Amino acid sequence: MKTNVHYIILFLVILLRCNCAVRACETGSWGDNCEKKCAANCEGSCDKLNGVCTRCLTRFWDSYCNHSCSVYCNGNCEKVDGKCTSCKSGLWGTLCNKNCIVNCSTCDKNTGTCQSCQSGLWGEFCNKTCGVNCYYCAKSNGYCNYCKNNLWGPSCNNTCNLSCPTCNTYTGHCNYCTTGRWGAFCNNTCDDACRNTCHRFTGYCDKCNNGYWGVFCNNTCSEKCYGCYISSGTCTSCNNGFWGDLCDNKCIGSCSSNACDKNSGKCTSCPMGKWGSYCENVCKKSCSWSCDIRTGECACKVGYWGTDCSSMCNDSNCDVCSQADGSCTKCKPGFWGSSCDFKCKSDTCLQCYIDSGLCSDCRLGRWGSLCKNMCRHGCPCCSISSGACSFSCPDAVDNVDNKSTVREDPAQGIGYITVIISVVTSSVVFVTGVGTFIFIRSRFRQTRHKESANMQGSSSEMSETPSTQTSQSTRNEMCIAVAEHVDTSDDHTYEKISK
Template sequence: MNCAHGYWGADCKSRCSEGCTDIGCDKVTSSCFECDSGYHGKYCDIPCPVHCRYNCDRLNATCTSCYAGWYGDLCNIPCHSNCIYCSKSSGECSRCKNGWYGTYCSKPCSAESGCYNDYCTKSTGDCSICKIGWFGSKCENQCPNSCQNGCQKSSGYCISCSPGYWGSDCSKRCLNCHDCNKNNGYCSFCSSGFWGSNCSNICPNNCESCDKSSGTCLFCPNGFWGSNCSKPCSTNNCNMCDINTGFCKSCESGFWGPNCNYRCNNCSNIKCDISTGACETCPDGFAGENCNIKCEISTCLIWQCDKKQGFVCSSCLNGFWGTLCGKRCMPNGNCNYCDKTTGICDSCVSGYWGTVCEKKCSESDTCEYCDRNTGICNSCLSGYWGNHCEHGCPENCDGNCHKSTSRCSCKHGFWGDLCERKCLAGDRCQYCSKTYGTCSACKNGYWGSLCEKECPIVCTGQCDRYTGKCSYCRPGLRDVNCNRTCIEKNCETCKGTGDSYSCTKCRAGYWGQGCENQCSSERCLECHMTEGRCILCEDGFWGNSCNQKCQNSCQCCSLTYGTCSAPHYCLRIHDRYHATGI
């Protein structure tokens, strides 16, 4: 009985070696019939040498081929360092790295000039292609200086010459020639100002350039025409005229017409069409071909000033309608908005209703807006309520009251639906509950459940509602109870408890951790507490030390740059203006 592929033994339960191919192994000895790639030995359980490429001999491990850079039976000898590939048996290089040649790639290609990409023939070291500017078998020779785009590798003949040169080595000069034939020196394009087969003739004086064969002028300077550019254009206002006829082709800025004798109208940049006088562009606020339509109508809200279409108004001010918004919506002036095309009223001004807004919302003028069709009041003026806004809001309301119930927000010190009751704490209460009258916040300077106690005199403003402790101390005082002074005499405010405290603000003119330093100048009204630089100068001065004067015409100037500032940017300090450009 034969075993299934991959198994051996009397009961066919033992697995063949992993190095065996799918053909399997001998049922009795377990030796592999054939090894997988990368293995050798009777049982195909020994890896081939590490640099073997593909397979090795099953009995002696000789490699079939080597990976790049190695040679020998077992591929364990490195090729020469400049080899890419070498012979498996001899180690001779079959391909060199760029820049090297020879049997073992040990010789450098010509380094002084340069093979293109540093590549040379392996056997001789000759360059296949030279870098631009070099020639010779090893690219050891430099091309002539006048060569353009290099020269031929074998002969050194120039491929093309620089402008003004010709010959195989581009050593011969083409006089007055911009471009001449490399082989015979014939000039095909003369330099500006010359003509003739050898470009030896000078163009007429006024010519910018002339015909190479005839010497006739091709381009004249502005203001002249004719074969020799000797004739002046017909008028002083002509910028350029036809070289053959003298007719003006371009007028000076601001003129038009055949002889440039008409002035452009209200054109922007003073430019107009030479034939029609039509403006290229109009200045802001004008339209039309000649920019003679003024785009300014006070009753137009949104408009466009178009050169071709003229003045186009797309939206009118309230109360006006029509193409140019020149018509009033209603003769009585009570229409707020009307249709721009038909003039039909869309909404009435405050206090009026009806088809043409002819009726008053209320006789007492207390109704702000009412229904356009029924006259029923929708919104009362501040301080009124009722169907017709006929009732005044309760006197202690803070602003408006509800139109139907007259309920409102109360002024400070009052509570109740109609704000008819005084807060339990009286005038000392800042806010009290509108429902119960209990005080939720005391006015500055008071504390206690009914705000009945005054804050200590050492406090500035508020103190704690329940303990009476100061929220902030008066200048010069510190500690929890504000009962200790800031020791430094120039310290205006400080913070901290016990002996651990620090100044938070110095008196005017001083700076430093303990406010021990004076500001750098008497003109410095205030300086930075930690850096000492001025942040507020006396009027008329600027700079970190306020030692530089503003310009004579300045009322005040930037502290940093000294540039003038408008008066409304200046702050009034100690009855003086100073710059705000800190």
């Protein structure tokens, strides 16, 4: 029993020591107790037992990444021996410290054999010149890979077709064609019906002139079509009065402008007062305007409600009710309440609020929530809320026939009549005065004419001087004329003068 205990204790001790030995360190540390730091150029971790770097930072190599890669390396180098993985352009060798031959852009890293030449040269040693019209050519045979100025061929001595903006260097096939041309060399012309655009390789039309369809636009659209699809000939839209893929069906019903849906034949709009797929139904007379073409629903005239306005407002004193449930929203003038069964709270109200009965409009010359207050003297009308005077009085709506009339207060009506009488009287007096003046002036001229004639016949019998006689005679005649005129126009006036 004791022996077994000893073995167990020994096993636990060994296990604890092993755990200590194999316990991993945090990144960047190594050693039995992870007390040492990995080399500065290690990328990440290093071996826990000896500190050897797992990887090196770029451009460093060896076990502890202490050496730099060759400056001629194109990037990194091997961690074990420092050999360049690739070289910069024009260099080769394990450390990329050897130059490629002259005119060689890149050469084999291990042998120095030239792999590509500088632009315009070719051959094993890049000592041969490409054709004059060639941007660059194949290193092995000098055949041109890219030609200048719309040329093609191994030596770029062939010219692309005139309809080719550019062509393939090896075959001369056009890369694309000018408008209205097609084919490998763009030597074919698109059909006239193609509107000058067709497929680059087949010549099939991309678009057709109006009224045609097909790959070569040689088919005619239906005469009732307003345009058709190029691939099938089915109409894009129809002339008024027709519907269907080929617009060969006539619209039925009483559609507005004889127009119906191209696919279903149903009317797209109806004449005023009609509804339905074919405008076969009549809108309710209680609709205020036309109704919905699909459902017949409409906005109601005053006094009606419901989706089709077939129901009358429930209350006799209701002017406008809710179209949804028939509840009153506006009472006739003089009434209030949810059922408009109460009279306004004041007799001087023209209209009152439906929820309170207080006045919303007063008779002319009054103001206040009950229209009990009078506008100040000389003010024709005033604000219902503040009594502030206004000389621009609004029209009211008559309670009986809803005709627009001017609101008048009886007391102010009497004042208006008095003003009118005064104006008429003044006008009559003015006209009478003007007429009298004209009459007197006329008689005065006649009198002077007679006097002049008498003076010529009896100048020796005159007892007074001519000027005195003329003046006296003129005054007498004027008095006689006034008396005669007054006598003929107003007997009472004449009596007053006589007295």
